[in-house]
């Protein structure tokens with residue numbers, strides 16, 4: 274039997290068809306508008322049955338044997354495990370206050386309804402500390418879009434005449450978008466790729482800017498300057514719909530391509546050519562990605578990229594960058610239930626913590642601060658849901674110290690991760706194929722596509738919604754969690770839209786809440802305080818941040834450990850994602866590891882020779898924070914002076930964790946983003 278659903282093995286949320294035989298998942302395939310031979314297949318999806326039925330998957334609740342015995346568990350019933358967790362929630366609330374319990378969310382259970390349920394539970398219980406990991410993912414980028422034109426745009430590559438791919442590799446991370454890019458290329462669209470690594474999109478590009486890592490804001494400012502100087506901007510749009518053009522023009526003056534090019538490792542002519550090509554091709558869209566995230570100036574750099582979209586008049590036009598049409602839904606987070614006097618631990622990042630009504634709090638580093646430094650108050654207990662912070666959060670050593678310091682740790686996951694090994698209670702979650710769920714991609718923009726349960730829960734595992742609802746009821750929140758099924762909860766949330774689960778099941782390719790509409794700003798303005806695109810932001814100025822990006826005229830962004838260039842002489846890049854893995858996941862799945870047992874440090878031949886390193890030699894990479902060991906792969910995909918380190922091996926190989934190297938002291942002042950992505954490091958042969 275074939276069933277329609279959405280895959281959530283990574284955040285691309287591809288619509289798929291699952292083949293079910295005797296109640297078991299046997300195969301799954303992405304749906305695509307392309308003819309069979311051209312469809313981009315996903316190895317993770319192909320391995321779905323292996324993942325779902327993996328022998329090392331944990332499918333029963335576990336309780337740690339004794340406080341001193343880490344990673345020693347006994348199986349328990351759901352009743353016993355949940356009652357224990359609920360009693361700890363009660364105890365901490367009574368002795369210290371509810372705010373000393375945190376709920377930390379990774380990305381795997383999605384940021385739509387499952388995120389709302391976790392927030393609902395914590396808000397009703399009385400803790401403001403439900404925290405996501407978006408400061409190192411796209412939430413920081415989303416805030417920059419928001420502060421510029423009120424929403425995060427969706428690029429429309431299919432109809433575009435020119436595509437700018439800025440720090441994104443959809444070939445590996447979002448196959449649907451990559452297919453659209455291929456189609457646009459076939460229709461003759463130009464392609465500009467901005468990436469320090471020669472990726473597949475970079476190889477296909479008309480112009481590839483192999484930028485020095487972490488310097489994207491400077492490049493964007495140079496492109497802005499080139500566009501303004503040559504009057505290539507959309508003057509009527511700027512005049513009617515943008516605020517602060519003269520401030521922008523003034524700030525951009527400092528970024529003369531000839532002057533900034535050497536620091537960017539680029540040719541001035543190529544920068545100018547890219548700026549002109551983008552500005553002259555109408556319509557054009559910018560596909561921005563995680564290469565802009567995890568940088569110390571992520572907010573201002575992304576603002577500068579967003580401003581390019583506005584200057585060229587490409588906002589909310591077909592083939593440009595679409596302002597989404599969110600589906601009308603109930604806000605079910607119950608934020609109004611929080612006691613007004615307790616601040617969240619993320620209070621030092623007030624704009625980031627409040628920029629969106631239900632995105633919640635994503636300055637995850639602040640949680641580690643609170644645990645270790647007990648400021649603004651200590652943290653006694655934490656629930657980690659669908660994340661592996663011991664490996665994926667910045668400066669792993671520090672994070673592990675923090676996890677260790679907690680009185681009580683609950684982990685909701687499918688596998689015994691390095692984080693889970695530290696747990697007092699492990700609650701086994703069902704995989705994405707075992708649950709019906711409303712994802713953020715569906716809520717953020719029409720059409721709504723349902724993630725559908727296609728197989729039964731494996732073993733005694735439960736879907737995240739059920740774990741949250743049952744825990745809520747044990748905390749006395751029966752009224753807040755009246756639902757027995759995911760369907761009831763989704764119907765309640767979607768009520769304002771008139772869309773029901775049944776309608777979504779009847780229409781697996783999605784249901785629209787309203788008609789598609791472009792250039793909505795003509796009647797509605799932009800969702801900013803001024804109603805215009807804010808090239809200059811008074812809100813930022815009022816909070817002491819630069820109202821125009823890079824207005825200080827500095828021609829270099831200092832990345833981590835740049836203070837000691839003699840000792841740390843190479844730029845380390847936390848590797849691009851490969852299509853076989855999602856972060857730390859799947860590194861034990863045989864068909865995905867393909868006999869590879871570890872990651873590689875990708876290094877230019879010139880840098881290797883200078884250090885007496887040969888292909889596959891074992892090397893040590895060091896920063897002031899720590900070190901990792903991996904073999905080298907000699908590669909001309911890198912610029913000399915930079916090394917790309919494979920990401921995600923840290924769960925199976927603790928000594929191969931990129932976050933052993935990263936630094937959480939220096940953060941983007943607006944979004945608390947540390948530079949997990951790029952940092953200075955030293956590489957030498959490991960004798």
Ligand SMILES: Nc1nc2c(c(=O)[nH]1)N[C@H]1C(S)=C(S)[C@@H](COP(=O)(O)OP(=O)(O)OC[C@H]3O[C@@H](n4cnc5c(=O)[nH]c(N)nc54)[C@H](O)[C@@H]3O)O[C@H]1N2
Nearest residue numbers: 379380381382410659660661665685686702847856857949
């Ligand atoms: N140095 C460096 N650091 C990074 C990154 C990087 O590129 N370099 N990337 C950053 C980014 S963008 C992100 S988003 C984060 C990701 O950080 P995490 O969210 O911590 O990433 P994962 O390793 O994917 O961990 C997800 C966990 O959820 C479990 N899981 C899978 N499905 C489900 C489910 O349905 N329910 C539950 N309860 N659990 C589930 C998986 O088994 C896995 O253990 O890492 C960030 N950190």
Ligand SMILES: Nc1nc2c(c(=O)[nH]1)N[C@H]1C(S)=C(S)[C@@H](COP(=O)(O)OP(=O)(O)OC[C@H]3O[C@@H](n4cnc5c(=O)[nH]c(N)nc54)[C@H](O)[C@@H]3O)O[C@H]1N2
Nearest residue numbers: 440441442446470486487562563564849850852854855856
């Ligand atoms: N297969 C797979 N798919 C995934 C995930 C996964 O782990 N595996 N994770 C999901 C998640 S949570 C996310 S956030 C997305 C991320 O998806 P993408 O945004 O595509 O993320 P990456 O591939 O990490 O990085 C994109 C590109 O940025 C480049 N880059 C690195 N440093 C810089 C820089 O300083 N400047 C510029 N301009 N580019 C730079 C990298 O070389 C890389 O090619 O993918 C999602 N999809």
Ligand code: SF4
Nearest residue numbers: 280282283286287315
């Ligand atoms: S890219 Fe692959 S793993 Fe990610 S959602 Fe799509 S099919 Fe699933």
Ligand SMILES: [Mo]
Nearest residue numbers: 380409410411
């Ligand atoms: Mo992410």
